[in-house]
Amino acid sequence: MLENIPTSAAPALNRTSVALIRASLLKFAGLLVSVFLLAACLLFYVAHDLDTVEEHEGIFYINKAIKSVEKHVTTTVKDYASWGEAYKHLHQMVDVDWAFAQANIGSGVYKNFGYQGVFVVDGADRTVYSVIRGELKSVDIAQWLGRPIDALLNEARAAAGKEAAVSTIVNFGGIPAVVAASALTPGNDLTVEAVDGPVSVLVFVEPLDSARLQAIGTDYGIKALRIVTHDKVSSTTVQLGEDGSAGHLLWELEKPGKKLLGFMLPLIGVAASVVWLMTWVLLRRTTFAAKTLEDNYASLQTSQIALIKSEQRFRDVAEASSDWIWEIDAQGQLSYLSERFEEITGLSRNAWIGADLDNLLRFDSGKLSQWLKMPKRHPNTSVQCSYIDSQGQARIARLHAREMVDEGFRGTACDITDEVEARRRIDYLSQHDALTGLPNRTRLQAFLDGKLRAVSTREAPLVMLCLDLDRFKPVNDLLGHAAGDHVLNTVSKRLGDCVRTGDLVARIGGDEFVLIITDMSSQDEIDALCQRLIHSIEEPIALGAQEVFVSASIGIAMAPNDACEAAQLMRYADIALYEAKAGGRHTWRFYAGDMNAKIIERRRLESDLRYAIKHGELRLHFQPRVRIVDGRLVGAEALVRWQHPVHGLVSPDTFIPIAEESGLIVSLSDWVLTAACESANHWPNNMFVSINLSSTEFRRGNLVARVQKALCETGFDPTRLELELTENIMLVDATGALEIMRALKGLGVRLAMDDFGTGYSSLSYLRSFPFDGLKIDRSFVNRLGENEKDKSVIQAIVGLGRALSLTVTAEGIETAEQLELLKAVLCDEGQGYFLSRPLDSEAFDLWVRDKKIEQTGPPIPSH
CATH class of the missing domain: 3.30.70.270 (Reverse transcriptase/Diguanylate cyclase domain)
Known part of the structure; x- marks a missing residue:
């Protein structure tokens, strides 16, 4: 439009333009001043808000830290209180030797956890056990704390059924202290029976002195956490206990808002000064430019128009913001490509100038030129296209476009091939296994x-x-x-x-x-x-x-x-x-439909078995073992049976796998160990009892301690106890199994390998592990007499046992011929239906009395 203005009117028009520019600059300067003032006000507001947030975060983390300490103390006291041994030694009776001398709940609580007070309060609210700073004392808990805790004790007893702990914070000699209490319960220990009456309560006390508070503050990033006196209490202190009865905490509060003001206010001042200086410079340059334009206005008209078009072009490009820039005319032919086009695609700009855009970029939903001319298309929308680079590879680009005033379009294209491939890979991994x-x-x-x-x-x-x-x-x-x-x-x-x-x-x-x-x-x-x-x-x-x-x-x-x-x-x-x-x-x-019923029945049996172990539905049967050479009775194998009130006598093949899968095998084995040792106490002293151990139980339970406990409780001679193990025990962790077996040997018990010959590495185990005997699997004994080969196998096993100084026992003897063949190969011991079926405890005792141990012939078969 400027080219249509007469040359004679240009100076007057220029002076008017200069006046308008000066007025606009002054208005712009005033607007900037307002902006700076507003920015300063917002800065003060933000600084105050930062300080407030910092204060609230400090209070939050202090409360969280104190709650964490309370939770740790309550969790620890609950774990001790739900221990069956603690219930037996501190509630059913007060065994100071077990608790303090054996370091079960004694000085270790102070050394390991820092709890200065450990108390046991019985059902009559009397302190029956107290440890102060790791030393055994005789002191009342209320007297030591300087306050009664009846409410806390009652709350702990009320939570006994849930095996939960309760806590509070009290003022202890001018400092806060966490007091946690939990009722003593048998927990999951099936061997400990609960007694009637009010339960005893275990109490732990942890004072929060300066050192403890400093450690808590370090863990949670709180500086200088400390106790303050009552006269220094303010809104920024944290109350402990009910209405601050246990004290108040103070910390060193950061002031990020103050730091922000100290940094930003000088910058705002410098920016305001720079703006005023620039306004003054612009006013002077405008006056100078106006005088120059009066002389050269005509010659600058063309340049000014070109400059306006250039500014408009690059303003559109800046709004589109992409990697390489393109421009097409009204016919859809490329009229401009930026240098980045060659860097990204590897294609020549000159080769594509004048070509159709549709030939360069392909659009899945039709032609790209049609998408550009769609009515009511939002200018900020983009479209995904594909193209072929200089290497012949398909690439993907995101296209932005704006319509030009003089028809045609210009815009940008961004290569997103890697981004699309990454998204596809993520989608694939979210639905596929990584391995x-x-x-x-x-x-x-x-x-x-x-x-x-x-x-x-x-x-x-x-x-x-x-x-x-x-x-x-x-x-x-x-x-x-x-x-x-x-x-x-x-x-x-x-x-x-x-x-x-x-x-x-x-x-x-x-x-x-x-x-x-x-x-x-x-x-x-x-x-x-x-x-x-x-x-x-x-x-x-x-x-x-x-x-x-x-x-x-x-x-x-x-x-x-x-x-x-x-x-x-x-x-x-x-x-x-x-x-x-x-x-x-x-x-x-x-x-099949009955499979679901079988699983339900299996779960019911698991529940019944749990009840049976606790309420005496299990029975022990004993199968005699005799010395084959002279028929003397040397011992018996203990076999567990379950007398179910509905299903009758349940076979071990049914309930032993259930016990192994459900974790009841440990409790079941403890019962068998104790019952077998008690029964064998009534036998002659030169007879032993043999007990099978499950491989699952061997790995799960503290086997050595459990065997030792059974021996101590029954007073049974460990040399008369034999434990039968299978190869499965040694397959998973041979090193760990060897360590446990050596510990069992240290107790004095005998170890025998059961089902010998059914595994592939029995010989190596016999040489490496401390076995006293081995039992030939019944599958070998059943085939005795059929041919000489089977006899040779038995003879080889017996020879191997003798070479390793092991007692060899044959299982499953069912005929007199088998017994004679075993005697011929000098097998040490035997058991089976020909000698005797498994007998219940009373029948076995009678059988022992009838078949005197000094007999010289084989026992009379009992069928």
């Missing part, structure tokens, strides 16, 4: 939901196979997790090779896989698939110079035959898998 690359539980759920919505029929059901590897845990334990990962990857590939393209193989954790199979209706097809899967998995897996063998168990559920919901289908497949494992592993089972 095997198989779909994970999330992908399985989505796939299963989609298939179930397709409404499967009974003629074309959806089949779910839940597959779990057998013998995989020893691979991890013995060869390491790297070997286990290799096995899992190999199995994953083999599973994928066994299914079709439309099926799904997923890993849902550990060594568990799920397969979703479609278009497989007959049971014969499913059986064939399971057989193929197990056969493929059982193929050897190479690990360096050695081979590893694993197998699998499979549980099968089908929709809609068994269930129509994903969670229920998975649950039924898991139940079928459990049945497959119980059926001997490396097999498969289809879900």
Whole structure:
């Protein structure tokens, strides 16, 4: 428009423009002053707010720190109070020797936790046990604290049923102290029975002196945390106890707002000075420029118009903000490309100038030129396009565009190929297992939901196979997790090779896989698939110079035959898998309705077994062991039986696995140890009792201490106790097993390897571990007499035992011929139905009296 102004009117127009510019500059300067004043006010407000927030955070972290101390003390006192031994030695009776001399609840509480006061208050609120700063004292807790704590004791007794602890903070000699109390209970110790009457209460006291507060402050980033006197209490102090009765805490408060003011106010002042200086300079330059423009106005018209267009162009580009800049004319042909175009794409700018934009960038929903001309398209929207770089690789770009005044479009393009690939990778990892690359539980759920919505029929059901590897845990334990990962990857590939393209193989954790199979209706097809899967998995897996063998168990559920919901289908497949494992592993089972009933019955038996151990429903039977050479009775093996009030006599094969899985095996074994030793106390002194130990119990419980406790409680001679162990005990942790066995030998008991000959490494164990005897598995004895080969095997085992100075016992003697053959190979001892069936305790005592231990012939068979 400026080119249309007459040249003669230019000076007057210029002077008017100068006056308008000067007025605008003054107004702009006034506006900046207002902005600086407003900024200063906001700065003061922010500084005050920062100081307030800092104060509130300090109070919050102090309260949190004190609560943490209270929680630690209450947790510690609850753990001690719910200890069955503490209940027996500090409530049922006050055993100072156990508590203080044996350091169970004595000076160690002060040394380890810093609790200056440890008290036991009986049901009559009398202090019956007290330890002050690690020393045994006779002092009343209320007298020591300087205040009664009846309310706290009552609250602790009220929480006895929940095995919970309570606490409070009191003023203790001018400093706050945390007082925590918990009622003494038997806890989970089934061997300790509760007594009636008010319970005793265990109390721990931890004073919060200056050193303790300093340590707490260091842990929570609170400077100079300390106790203040009453005359220095203010709004910034923290109250302890009810209404500050236990004292007040003060700390060194940071002042970030003050620091902010000291830094920002000078900057605002300098900025205001600079603005005023710039305004003054601009006013002078404007006056000078006006005089210059009067002389050269005509020659500058063209340059000024070009400058306006340039500023407009780069203003649009700045708003679009991208990597490389492009511009097209009204026909959609490229008229401008920035230098960054060549750096990003590797393509030549000159080669593409004049070409159609649609040939460079491709848009999935049509032509890019059509998207640019869409009506009511928001100027700030972007679109994702693709292009081919100089290397022939497909790349992805995000395009921004604005319409120009003189038609055409300009904008920016940003290469986002790496970003898109990263997003795709994240999406993939969120639905796939990182180790095997198989779909994970999330992908399985989505796939299963989609298939179930397709409404499967009974003629074309959806089949779910839940597959779990057998013998995989020893691979991890013995060869390491790297070997286990290799096995899992190999199995994953083999599973994928066994299914079709439309099926799904997923890993849902550990060594568990799920397969979703479609278009497989007959049971014969499913059986064939399971057989193929197990056969493929059982193929050897190479690990360096050695081979590893694993197998699998499979549980099968089908929709809609068994269930129509994903969670229920998975649950039924898991139940079928459990049945497959119980059926001997490396097999498969289809879900059936009675399987769920079996699991419910198994859980009921577990509950009944827990009751049976505690209420005397267990019985011991004893099977005699005789010396084969002369028939003398040398001892007996203790066998546990369960007299169920409804099901009658329950076999150990039924309830022992339940006890091992539920963790009841320790309590069950303790009962057997005690009962067997008590019964054997009535036998002749030269007879021993033999007890089987479970491999699960061997790893879980404190076996040495438990055996020692049973021997002490019954007064039984440890040399008359024999513990039978199987190879499974030594397979997982041979070093740990050897340490436990040496400790048992230190007690004086005998150790025997049970079921010898059924494992692959028995000989090495016999040479390395401190066994006193071995028991030949009944499977070898049952075949005696069939051929000379079986006799040679027995003779070799007996020779091995003699070479290692071990007593050899044969199990399962059922015929006179077997007994004679064992005598011929000089086997030491034997047991079995030919000699005697297992007898209950009374019948066995009678049997011992009838068959005197000095007899010279074999005992009369008792059938």
